[in-house]
Amino acid sequence: MKIREQLSDKLLDTTCKKCMLDIEIYKQRALAYSHMEGAICVLSDMQENKSYIYKSAAAAELGISMRDNPAEIDSIWEEEMLGKIHPDDRLKKYIHELRFFKLLDGMEMNQRAAYSVVSKIRIKNKNEEYCWVKHRMFYIYSPDNGRLRLAFCLYNIALNLSVASDFMIINTIKGEIVVKDKLDYGNILSPREMEVLKFVGEGYASKEIAGLLSISVNTVNRHRQNILEKLKVKNSVQAFKDSFY
Incomplete structure (x- = not known):
């Protein structure tokens, strides 16, 4: 949602x-x-x-x-x-x-x-x-x-x-x-990774994010994996919550 x-x-x-x-x-x-x-x-x-x-x-x-x-x-x-x-x-x-x-x-x-x-x-x-x-x-x-x-x-x-x-x-x-506000990941994540993270937080699936950003689903999934590794969290939804809540 x-x-x-x-x-x-x-x-x-x-x-x-x-x-x-x-x-x-x-x-x-x-x-x-x-x-x-x-x-x-x-x-x-x-x-x-x-x-x-x-x-x-x-x-x-x-x-x-x-x-x-x-x-x-x-x-x-x-x-x-x-x-x-x-x-x-x-x-x-x-x-x-x-x-x-x-x-x-x-x-x-x-x-x-x-x-x-x-x-x-x-x-x-x-x-x-x-x-x-x-x-x-x-x-x-x-x-x-x-x-x-x-x-x-x-x-x-x-x-x-x-x-x-x-x-x-x-x-x-x-x-x-x-x-x-705790969102200070601009120095950690790339601009594209930030875009992906925000769409994840809004409830979009990888396929939808791919369409919105005009990139492949594999690229979206790679960005999501990079986000997890950089922020040391279990999933990208958790990364989003840690940023804003």
Whole structure:
């Protein structure tokens, strides 16, 4: 199963007992944040499978249409924004958010509000060039059924100082990094081996990876064997998990 499909299965609330949080209150907060921070704010409702997108002038800098503001879409995935993210960073973003969900899912309700995701990712701007964007995400849980109800995402254009993407889960109360991205295999694996590893993590079989990369199945299997030897793990799925979880 693909990472995003796993996320959808975890995030979308299909329980019978509905959350009674007033969505209008959170819409107003998203609007205020977009104005105060010069941010693009995405409020996703897991109960209704909808998103509300509030745009500042930063959206125009990223080549995102200002026509509908706020915009309402029938999905928790803001495709216009997600489609602009560098493919490597998009995959890592999904994996990191799945990690975040699993971390909070194992906590008591009263502890969850202290945690958020902070990342720095590459997004194409209006000139079709990648620029650095700071992404923050907060989860809001239902007091009625204990399920995740809302995801609140902020995207701000960042200072162009990074040399690599950065993904962290932080405790904002204590000012501590709880989890930091562990994918540092770029210095160990070849670019092609990294591609193969990522496709393995998304659930593709060797034959499918061969088709996606326009190489033979034997070549894919050779890359998978090289990954095992270089990373000293038992299988390439484990290699992927060790990278991201």
